[in-house]
Amino acid sequence: AQKITQTQPGMFVQEKEAVTLDCTYDTSDPSYGLFWYKQPSSGEMIFLIYQGSYDQQNATEGRYSLNFQKARKSANLVISASQLGDSAMYFCAMREGPQGGSEKLVFGKGTKLTVNP
Amino acid sequence: DAGVTQSPTHLIKTRGQHVTLRCSPISGHKSVSWYQQVLGQGPQFIFQYYEKEERGRGNFPDRFSARQFPNYSSELNVNALLLGDSALYLCASSLYWSMTDTQYFGPGTRLTVL
Numbered sequence: 001a002q003k004i005t006q007t008q009p010g011m012f013v014q015e016k017e018a019v020t021l022d023c024t025y026d027t028s029d030p031s032y033g034l035f036w037y038k039q040p041s042s043g044e045m046i047f048l049i050y051q052g053s054y055d056q057q058n059a060t061e062g063r064y065s066l067n068f069q070k071a072r073k074s075a076n077l078v079i080s081a082s083q084l085g086d087s088a089m090y091f092c093a094m095r096e097g098p099q100g101g102s103e104k105l106v107f108g109k110g111t112k113l114t115v116n117p
Numbered sequence: 118d119a120g121v122t123q124s125p126t127h128l129i130k131t132r133g134q135h136v137t138l139r140c141s142p143i144s145g146h147k148s149v150s151w152y153q154q155v156l157g158q159g160p161q162f163i164f165q166y167y168e169k170e171e172r173g174r175g176n177f178p179d180r181f182s183a184r185q186f187p188n189y190s191s192e193l194n195v196n197a198l199l200l201g202d203s204a205l206y207l208c209a210s211s212l213y214w215s216m217t218d219t220q221y222f223g224p225g226t227r228l229t230v231l
């Protein structure tokens with residue numbers, strides 16, 4: 001069963017505008033963590049933002065914020081004031097497994113974001 | 118500070134051969150994880166090592182093995198290569214072995230099996 005679903009294979013946004021990348025997840029574990037990574041064409045995965053299941057507030061890191069809606073099991077990434085350098089693949093990932101036990105990151109299939117000048 | 122480094126950057130092998138990929142974590146990080154990313158997909162978890170012990174294993178055949186050395190660097194070995202093993206292999210390091218710790222990825226090794 002798909003644990004992380006990213007329904008947008010590709011997204012386009014104009015430079016300086018905001019964009020939301022969707023992510024829904026499936027877990028029965030009350031303790032989990034959600035991550036967003038950016039992967040430019042060079043291949044390296046760049047950590048953007050993290051949200052823990054018990055965190056009361058939505059995570060923010062500079063121009064990145066995470067719209068965490070626990071009841072809906074969604075963790076959407078919002079990028080404000082898009083820049084040309086934001087063009088890349090974006091992956092949502094969830095920590096799976098008992099904390100302190102055998103844990104792994106489960107990734108979605110990604111969304112390709114293109115920022116137009 | 119240096120990030121996660123991986124070698125080689127590219128590799129071409131033929132079916133049936135063996136390959137060894139190497140990873141050096143960020144200084145001070147004790148956990149190393151390996152992921153396979155097939156073209157057009159998200160990364161898939163292969164192994165996690167912490168303090169030289171295997172802490173987690175993904176759904177990969179026994180042809181895949183790994184180890185971690187006293188300096189926390191790691192090797193991923195794949196035997197009897199298949200065409201389907203062609204992928205980007207990513208190494209990630211973190212301070213500890215809990216997934217609440219952020220994993221920092223290296224640039225990857227692109228393996229092509231002919």
